[in-house]
Amino acid sequence: MSVMGWSTWVRQARRLMVSSCCLMLAIHGVAGPSLGQSQVVERVAGKPLFRAGAFASNITPPLGEPIVGNFDTPAATHIHDELHARCIVLDDGKTRLAFAICDNVGIPREVFDAAKKLVQETTGIPSDHILMSATHSHSATTARGENALVADKELVGYQQFLVRRIADGIRQAADNLAPAQIGWGAVDVPSQVFNRRWHLKPGTPNPNPFGGEDKVKMNPGSGAATLLEPAGPTDPQVSFLSLRSLDGRPIALLANYSLHYVGGVPLGHVSADYFAVFADRMQQLLKADRLEPPFVGIMSNGTSGDVNNINFRTPGEPKAPYQKMREVADEVADAVFKAHSSITFHNWVELGAAQRELTLGVRKPTEAQRDYALKVLAKPANAKPTGPHERAYADRVLLLYDSPSEVQVLLQTFRLGDLGIAAIPFEVFTESGLEIKQKSPFKPSFTIELANGSYGYLPTPRHHALGGYETWMGTNKVEVEASEKIVKTLLDLFAGLKNNGASSTR
Ligand SMILES: [Zn+2]
Known part of the structure; x- marks a missing residue:
């Protein structure tokens, strides 16, 4: 990518953003910065009203930018489908929470922090009430800086564009706030998740890049005769929360599944992977096409550091590009749609947020x-x-x-009534996600990974002892006990939210 090409594109994008911003002002007839700052508590019969708004902000990069997620970084030559920051804002009358789930492999903390600052300045939503994450699509272009372990770096190129578009997404979602109901549920889809770390038959060579041998191997080859057994579990649960207007119009649905990504994308293609196909299929199933304001479907990534979509024991037939991600998205969306028909919608739930900085050894x-x-x-x-x-x-x-010898990472928890959401800035192993679900005082709970930063894989100490790609020094960057410290911190935060909360639903 040439610097000149990028800056020309940004200038054009800025011109476009200015004109669409003017359109918004014309429609709403109010000045930009006051949007969302009114903080008017709407009430029905003396009780605060629950409101929700959503917006999908386009974050598609220009062609020519490097696609990241694998060892090679080919230039983007074709946009198969647009990338988005899919945003939700919730308001219980006194507390606002915001989500932005972004189509990217991993977005560094400084990009999210800059976007949160902008959101706080323009909407009044405090930055600690905002959860931003990457889906982990392996067919998006880089938002990474030089070294995730070095704090406060200057933002460059696509990072600057992302800051504006993510912040604008939440701002538009706040602008779309309307009286709403909220419900949640979960359904198991075990058929699309496979642990990708395997024990191999005794005597199988398994060298690592450091001159030694590992006890387990990532992606050991589908149907290989050397396979013994997977080294860890999967989490088959698809969790979801659903928002609708008081007259039943779907506003947004945010799902969470512990699946790394699907792929099947030709070289040089930009695509949001199955995350966006799920959102599109959900919109179709909920009869939410062409609504005003538009419905926003979202698939966030759960705890999938060691889980992918490859059936190693029984390999499937080769697929056409994009075919597999549609099959996965359709199956997951169909299951969520069925479960969705029997969930309870609440007229009001208490919202809360708690976060903490945790210092980890590098x-x-x-x-x-x-x-x-x-x-x-x-x-x-x-x-x-x-x-x-x-x-x-x-x-x-x-x-x-x-690198510096320590890194500060942000851990965050949200409560939405009795539903708990944890946010971790790593590619988290499924065992940690299952432990949080089991021990959280909120039932149900789920974890969004690669949230509020991106620092590589987070194997548990048990997996560190087994070795394999995710534990390799450089793929994993923080101390061996990090996953345990993180889970403990999140459970502390959940406990605080539980104790502070009043009655949670109505
Ligand atoms: Zn990955």
Whole structure:
């Protein structure tokens, strides 16, 4: 991407944004900054009114930007489907909460923090009441900076565009606030989730990039004769919350499933993956096409660091591009739609938010590991590698060596009546997600991963001992006990929300 090409595109995008903003002002007849600041508590028979609004803000990048999610980073050459920040704002009469679920593989904290600041300035929603996350689509372009472990970096290129469009999305959702009912539910779809870390038969070579051997292997090859058993569970649950107007018009549906992504996207294509196909199918099933304001379907990512859509034991037939993601999205949406028909809608629920900064140690290579990395990089480029991706990991080891020794991460919890939502800025293992669901005082609860930042994989200590891709130094960047500290902090936050809350529903 040339710098000139980018800045020209941004100028054009700014012109477009100015004209659509003028249109909004003409429709509403009020000045921009006062939108959402009125904080008028609407009441019915003396009780505060529950309101909800939604908006999907387009965050599609220009062609030419690098697509990230795999080891290669091909340039975007074709937009298959547009990318969005799918936003919801909720208001219980005294507290507002906002969500922005963004089609990207992982968005760094400084981008989300800048967007939250803008939202707070323009809508009055406090930044600690805003949850922003990435879906983990592997066919979006990069929003990453140089090193996630270094705080307060200057934003560049697509990051600046994202800040504006995410913030605008929440601002428009606040603008769409209308009296609403809320309900939630869950349904199991076990057929589309597979643990991707496998124990192999004894004697199967399983080298890592650091000159050693691992006990488990990620993506070991579908139908391979060497497969023994998966190294962890899956979480088949699809959780969802649904918002509708008092006359039954669907406003938004936010779902959560612990599935990494689906893929099946041709090289160079930009796509929001099955997350957007689910949203589209949900809209169709709920008869929510062409509504005013438009319905917003959302699929957020659960705790899927070790779970993908590949049936390793019984491989399926090869599929056409985009075919598999439609099959997965249709099956999940059909299940949610059936469960949706029997959920209870509430006229009001209490909203709450609590968050905390947690300081984690950064994983540091030993001198021996650093020496090994330097030796790998000193080999001729065409020398036979000892382990997979060993040059890439030698670079990552040296980057960790030079990184700060600690990183502060943001952990966040929301309560929506009796429903609890946890937010973690990592690719979280399913075991951690299941533990939060089980121990949370809110029933049900679910976790949105890659929320409020993006710091790589979060294996549990048990998985660290097994090794494998997700535990490799550089893929994982924080201390071995991080997952336990994070789960404990989130359960503390949930407990505080539970104790502070009054009666939760009506
Ligand atoms: Zn991934």
